Amino acid sequence: MSPVTFRSVRDLPPMSRSTDTMLWNRTGSWRFLRPRYQDKVAPCAEGCPAAEDIARIQILLGQGDFEAAWLRIREENPLPGVCGRVCYHPCETACNRGEYDDPVTVNSLERFLADHAWKLGLSPPPPEPAAGGGRVAVVGAGPAGLTAAYFLLRLGHEVDLFDAREEPGGLLRYGIPEYRLPLDALAWEVGLILNEGVRFHGNRRLGSDLTWDELSGYDAVFLAVGTWKPAPLGAEGEEHAQDGLTLLEAIRQGETPEVSGKVAVIGGGNTAMDVARSLLRLGAEPAVYYRRRLQDMPALPEEIQEAREEGIPFQTLLAPKRIEPLPQGGFRLVLTTMEILDEDEGGRPRAVPSGHPDVEVEVDAVVTAIGAGPSQGAPAEVTGEGLVAEGLHLKRIAPEGEWAARPPVLVGGDLVNDRKAVVTAIASGKEAALVIDTRLRGRDATSIWPSIRVGRKGGVSMNRYLSGDRAAQQDHVVRYDELNTIYFRFQERRERPRITLEERRTGFDEVKMRISASLALKESERCFHCGQCDQCDNCYLFCPDVSVLRDLRAGTREINYDYCKGCGVCVVECPRNAMILEEEPR
Amino acid sequence: MPIELPVHERMYSGHLACPGCGAAIAMRFLLKGLGEKAVLSIPACCWSIIGGPFPYTALQVPVLHTAFETGGAVASGIRAALDARGDTETQVVTWAGDGGTFDIGLQSLSGAAERNENILYVCYDNEAYMNTGVQSSGATPTGAWTTTTPTGSPKPTRKKDIMQIMAAHRIPYAATASIAYPEDMVRKVQKAVSLKGTKFLHVYAPCPTGWKVPSEISVKLARLAVQTRIFPLYEVEEGVRYTINLEPVGYLVDEYYRTQGRFKHLTREDLDRIQAQVDESWDRLKALARIG
Numbered sequence: 001m002s003p004v005t006f007r008s009v010r011d012l013p014p015m016s017r018s019t020d021t022m023l024w025n026r027t028g029s030w031r032f033l034r035p036r037y038q039d040k041v042a043p044c045a046e047g048c049p050a051a052e053d054i055a056r057i058q059i060l061l062g063q064g065d066f067e068a069a070w071l072r073i074r075e076e077n078p079l080p081g082v083c084g085r086v087c088y089h090p091c092e093t094a095c096n097r098g099e100y101d102d103p104v105t106v107n108s109l110e111r112f113l114a115d116h117a118w119k120l121g122l123s124p125p126p127p128e129p130a131a132g133g134g135r136v137a138v139v140g141a142g143p144a145g146l147t148a149a150y151f152l153l154r155l156g157h158e159v160d161l162f163d164a165r166e167e168p169g170g171l172l173r174y175g176i177p178e179y180r181l182p183l184d185a186l187a188w189e190v191g192l193i194l195n196e197g198v199r200f201h202g203n204r205r206l207g208s209d210l211t212w213d214e215l216s217g218y219d220a221v222f223l224a225v226g227t228w229k230p231a232p233l234g235a236e237g238e239e240h241a242q243d244g245l246t247l248l249e250a251i252r253q254g255e256t257p258e259v260s261g262k263v264a265v266i267g268g269g270n271t272a273m274d275v276a277r278s279l280l281r282l283g284a285e286p287a288v289y290y291r292r293r294l295q296d297m298p299a300l301p302e303e304i305q306e307a308r309e310e311g312i313p314f315q316t317l318l319a320p321k322r323i324e325p326l327p328q329g330g331f332r333l334v335l336t337t338m339e340i341l342d343e344d345e346g347g348r349p350r351a352v353p354s355g356h357p358d359v360e361v362e363v364d365a366v367v368t369a370i371g372a373g374p375s376q377g378a379p380a381e382v383t384g385e386g387l388v389a390e391g392l393h394l395k396r397i398a399p400e401g402e403w404a405a406r407p408p409v410l411v412g413g414d415l416v417n418d419r420k421a422v423v424t425a426i427a428s429g430k431e432a433a434l435v436i437d438t439r440l441r442g443r444d445a446t447s448i449w450p451s452i453r454v455g456r457k458g459g460v461s462m463n464r465y466l467s468g469d470r471a472a473q474q475d476h477v478v479r480y481d482e483l484n485t486i487y488f489r490f491q492e493r494r495e496r497p498r499i500t501l502e503e504r505r506t507g508f509d510e511v512k513m514r515i516s517a518s519l520a521l522k523e524s525e526r527c528f529h530c531g532q533c534d535q536c537d538n539c540y541l542f543c544p545d546v547s548v549l550r551d552l553r554a555g556t557r558e559i560n561y562d563y564c565k566g567c568g569v570c571v572v573e574c575p576r577n578a579m580i581l582e583e584e585p586r
Numbered sequence: 587m588p589i590e591l592p593v594h595e596r597m598y599s600g601h602l603a604c605p606g607c608g609a610a611i612a613m614r615f616l617l618k619g620l621g622e623k624a625v626l627s628i629p630a631c632c633w634s635i636i637g638g639p640f641p642y643t644a645l646q647v648p649v650l651h652t653a654f655e656t657g658g659a660v661a662s663g664i665r666a667a668l669d670a671r672g673d674t675e676t677q678v679v680t681w682a683g684d685g686g687t688f689d690i691g692l693q694s695l696s697g698a699a700e701r702n703e704n705i706l707y708v709c710y711d712n713e714a715y716m717n718t719g720v721q722s723s724g725a726t727p728t729g730a731w732t733t734t735t736p737t738g739s740p741k742p743t744r745k746k747d748i749m750q751i752m753a754a755h756r757i758p759y760a761a762t763a764s765i766a767y768p769e770d771m772v773r774k775v776q777k778a779v780s781l782k783g784t785k786f787l788h789v790y791a792p793c794p795t796g797w798k799v800p801s802e803i804s805v806k807l808a809r810l811a812v813q814t815r816i817f818p819l820y821e822v823e824e825g826v827r828y829t830i831n832l833e834p835v836g837y838l839v840d841e842y843y844r845t846q847g848r849f850k851h852l853t854r855e856d857l858d859r860i861q862a863q864v865d866e867s868w869d870r871l872k873a874l875a876r877i878g
Binding site: 004013016017018019020021022023024025026027030031486487488489536537538541542543544545546547560562563565566567568569571572573581 | 587588589591595597598599600601602603604605606607608610611614637638640641642643644649765768794800801802803804805806809
């Protein structure tokens with residue numbers, strides 16, 4: 001495209017008429033600022049301990065590519081079907097949409113994708129063989145152990161997964177009730193992990209059926225046996241109380257525990273909710289007693305709300321003092337009346353006796369659910385002093401004394417996590433796999449760590465560790481005020497439907513129903529896709545210089561720097577801050 | 587919600603508009619709304635330059651570059667010539683700036699409208715004679731700096747209400763449009779070409795150079811003009827039936843004025859006075875829409 005030239009007057013047309021386009025004029029030379037596509041980190045991805053690339057997952061879901069969206073989750077988390085049911089969804093708390101109307105229901109969409117894959121019997125592509133791996137023992141087949149096994153195998157290691165119980169799943173299998181996490185959904189997802197080649201060994205309890213001598217034969221050990229040991233209640237006559245987790249396990253084993261009549265459930269965490277709601281379904285009359293207030297309960301707000309909807313009474317500011325057996329059977333539970341001080345006590349307000357008279361109730365049984373200690377068989381070192389920090393959700397037993405001669409032992413899951421949750425356990429498992437892989441391949445984990453962390457506060461990304469497309473993401477977390485919200489409109493958050501109260505009170509059917517594809521698509525539409533291009537085309541439409549090139553088939557956009565004058569309109573009109581305007585390099 | 591527009595592209599890169607030019611964006615949307623067969627008449631304005639010098643063009647439709655005051659007349663002539671040849675299909679469009687519409691070309695536009703010539707007249711409004719170096723026009727708003735209304739004595743009078751003038755001709759269709767609302771603009775172009783008689787579109791097209799604003803906010807400014815009700819989006823059919831297309835949030839005019847260099851000398855009292863003017867115009871428009 002060179003300028004038209006007229007050699008003589010005779011070449012000129014009789015009137016000044018255009019014969020060529022302006023394309024010879026490379027206006028890109030005017031530019032002193034350069035727009036560029038740049039994916040950034042969405043706050044949900046930073047909020048997720050498993051560092052799921054939620055904005056990209058929503059884009060794929062919105063395009064109807066449910067399988068790709070599901071596989072995208074599994075790059076960072078092998079248990080979307082579990083998390084889509086029981087996660088405390090910090091992603092939703094971080095969601096920018098919360099400042100606009102209500103957060104996107106990321107949690108139910110995650111479950112939708114997993115259920116879709118389950119329903120269609122999809123299976124992920126087999127892991128690619130990688131040479132130079134080692135042999136790793138994973139002790140504890142809960143969410144942390146399963147996740148570690150999944151990633152270790154994919155990173156090319158041989159994995160033996162041990163558990164004290166017969167079947168894998170840990171707390172997911174034996175602690176969380178059926179109405180929150182159906183066994184068949186769990187079994188399918190655990191099966192996907194084991195089918196890839198993880199060797200599972202059940203009924204191998206550490207300390208009795210599994211020795212440190214045997215474990216010393218491995219190149220590395222990941223220990224995630226959980227916290228199943230009941231914590232002491234600290235009340236007189238506490239031997240008369242039953243342990244809530246043991247009760248849940250019995251129910252999950254298919255037994256029908258003999259608990260009936262009025263039952264006092266002591267505690268305010270998710271286990272207390274699980275116990276109370278399970279008892280209700282077994283025909284008992286549970287009531288929850290908690291030493292602080294309703295708003296101080298560590299249980300998920302939706303669990304508390306659902307328990308209350310089901311008619312379970314909550315008695316707060318009451319701490320158990322004494323359990324006395326009654327001659328006619330049953331017990332008298334004496335509770336101290338508490339009050340809240342304006343002081344912090346381990347992240348919660350401090351509760352002290354108020355001086356008001358004690359409260360007495362007559363009950364048929366007392367069940368405790370007040371947190372627990374390391375499971376039987378866990379070495380003493382896991383309770384603090386003997387551990388050194390290794391990651392965000394990971395510790396390591398200090399290689400001192402007898403441990404000096406053993407392979408590195410990494411510790412994760414509820415044993416070490418401040419926030420004991422399924423997703424933090426999954427984060428532990430992933431970090432353990434990363435750390436073990438770096439060690440066995442002679443790489444330095446500490447230097448890799450900053451580059452694979454998603455956002456300043458977020459978890460680590462396996463995609464980034466494997467130099468996937470997320471490695472190109474700018475590690476800037478998009479704030480609400482960095483979005484151009486004019487291109488969004490108010491849309492009601494769609495909560496997932498639930499079965500009727502009557503059904504909930506009388507059976508263990510899953511409370512939250514699966515959502516339909518059309519509902520999932522509608523809800524996914526609400527996602528801002530913060531920091532990630534979803535091909536909305538605003539950059540193309542508003543470009544005064546027709547300098548955004550589109551490949552509609554490949555779904556890609558490119559800036560034509562031959563003509564782009566660098567005005568920056570595209571960057572400002574990008575609704576989701578997936579572009580940046582920077583100084584033109586000289 | 588993604589914006590949906592016709593995919594065809596009838597403008598080339600390499601044109602001579604300043605970075606962030608609202609008039610260049612407006613031209614893209616006009617061409618997206620026009621059918622395949624159209625001819626443009628462009629009286630003297632920024633686009634006389636933007637389109638490129640002889641022997642080049644930045645557009646894929648025929649263009650006649652014409653004298654400043656002839657927007658209405660040339661289009662009438664082209665229409666008559668096409669009709670004489672039996673071509674009733676080709677759309678004749680005048681694409682003029684605010685100077686060529688509000689001031690210099692007003693007589694020929696009025697004549698064409700009075701005769702109800704079958705043309706579409708589009709005025710892209712950047713609120714001054716930008717091409718010649720920012721001289722005040724009849725479209726320049728109250729309080730604005732231009733080289734002929736310097737900050738010591740900024741434009742004292744109000745922007746001419748061209749829509750009322752055109753409505754008074756009782757033409758079949760007149761509408762305002764903005765580069766910040768492309769779907770609305772394209773719809774209005776399509777509606778205009780579907781009607782017979784004189785159609786008038788008043789398109790808001792910010793000028794980063796003349797308004798003394800960063801080039802990247804030109805679309806954002808156009809949006810703010812709508813949101814503050816300074817430039818409402820509405821249609822007038824047969825000169826009497828008013829329809830307001832978008833009920834704006836009604837941000838204070840400060841939101842719009844404080845971002846622009848051409849207004850930076852304005853005092854609080856000035857802005858309050860301007861707010862009162864905008865409110866009055868909006869109430870009047872609402873009243874007209876109620877009657878219609």
